[in-house]
Amino acid sequence: MPVSIIVHGGAGTLTPERLEITQEGCKEAVLIGWQILQRGGSALDAVEAAVRALEDNPNFNAGVGSCLTAEGNIEMDAGIMEGHTLQVGAVAAVELIKNPIVLARKVLESPHVLLIGAGAQEFARQQAIPTCTFEELWTERQHNNWLKARGEQNKEGEGDEEDEPRYHRREIARLAARPTREEQLKKSAEGGVEKKHGTVGAVAIDEQGRLAAATSTGGIHNKYPGRVGDSPLVGCGFYADENAAISCTGYGEDFIRLMIAKRAADFVAHGSGAREAAEAAIAFLGAKAEGTGGLILVDRHANLGFAWNSEHMVHAYISSEMQEPVTGV
Numbered sequence: 136m137p138v139s140i141i142v143h144g145g146a147g148t149l150t151p152e153r154l155e156i157t158q159e160g161c162k163e164a165v166l167i168g169w170q171i172l173q174r175g176g177s178a179l180d181a182v183e184a185a186v187r188a189l190e191d192n193p194n195f196n197a198g199v200g201s202c203l204t205a206e207g208n209i210e211m212d213a214g215i216m217e218g219h220t221l222q223v224g225a226v227a228a229v230e231l232i233k234n235p236i237v238l239a240r241k242v243l244e245s246p247h248v249l250l251i252g253a254g255a256q257e258f259a260r261q262q263a264i265p266t267c268t269f270e271e272l273w274t275e276r277q278h279n280n281w282l283k284a285r286g287e288q289n290k291e292g293e294g295d296e297e298d299e300p301r302y303h304r305r306e307i308a309r310l311a312a313r314p315t316r317e318e319q320l321k322k323s324a325e326g327g328v329e330k331k332h333g334t335v336g337a338v339a340i341d342e343q344g345r346l347a348a349a350t351s352t353g354g355i356h357n358k359y360p361g362r363v364g365d366s367p368l369v370g371c372g373f374y375a376d377e378n379a380a381i382s383c384t385g386y387g388e389d390f391i392r393l394m395i396a397k398r399a400a401d402f403v404a405h406g407s408g409a410r411e412a413a414e415a416a417i418a419f420l421g422a423k424a425e426g427t428g429g430l431i432l433v434d435r436h437a438n439l440g441f442a443w444n445s446e447h448m449v450h451a452y453i454s455s456e457m458q459e460p461v462t463g464v
Contacts, residue, residue, distance in 0.1 A: 385428010
């Protein structure tokens with residue numbers, strides 16, 4: 136059977152300087168998943184590996200490079216699902232875990248579906264998933280976005296000490312002064328405005344016809360501590376069954392209200408093609424809500440679909456009839 140995989144790096148408005156670097160990151164991630172599929176590996180392994188690559192890339196808002204909460208903390212969500220068994224694993228509001236998708240995969244292999252906060256952290260310890268430091272997740276780009284969101288004029292800020300209760304002001308200033316991994320790859324736009332929903336995701340089908348979907352995110356800029364979006368919620372930010380696998384990116388609250396991922400799968404179940412189903416789900420989003428976003432989809436015939444109503448949705452895909460992956464925004 137033909138195999139296919141598609142990844143996305145988030146929807147929204149990207150500054151011109153970041154269009155190329157995010158497409159390259161998606162291309163690298165999709166090729167990692169593709170190599171697994173070509174070796175006869177499972178779709179589940181492929182989407183986990185692709186999303187893990189995006190989490191490791193500081194140019195995306197997931198894992199390394201996640202955005203900061205209103206308290207200056209980093210809280211991450213992730214979810215993964217296998218279509219033929221309907222096994223699901225998800226985590227929400229986890230801290231100091233470099234690859235939340237790996238933890239979500241461990242939850243999938245457990246009796247549970249969704250673990251959050253302290254319970255998810257303890258589960259990670261039991262599964263021998265190491266913690267990382269805040270410094271390993273922090274990037275100057277996201278720190279600057281946080282400062283802009285809070286209306287501050289410089290990296291160190293001018294408010295009271297209470298403005299940064301979770302991480303000491305001197306530590307943040309020290310981090311802001313050091314070269315970042317992101318800068319080693321390519322300098323981001325300075326002073327540009329980036330309005331982006333930062334979920335990353337992957338969907339795939341393997342030689343056995345098994346479908347899988349995965350998502351991961353750092354959430355939204357300056358979010359309320361404990362806020363959970365659609366990314367770890369099955370049927371909202373991701374879904375996979377015998378008909379299709381979907382990963383979404385956008386304004387999470389609306390994707391939750393409308394259960395966009397499951398809705399897209401249902402369109403396929405009722406006879407729509409992959410592209411038609413993706414477009415119909417995003418059209419429904421546009422008709423029922425003001426939030427924007429997009430999704431990627433692969434159906435049981437290995438057809439790929441994607442659609443968005445934001446300015447950009449960076450993505451990359453490859454299937455059996457293709458020699459090289461295609462990228463786009």
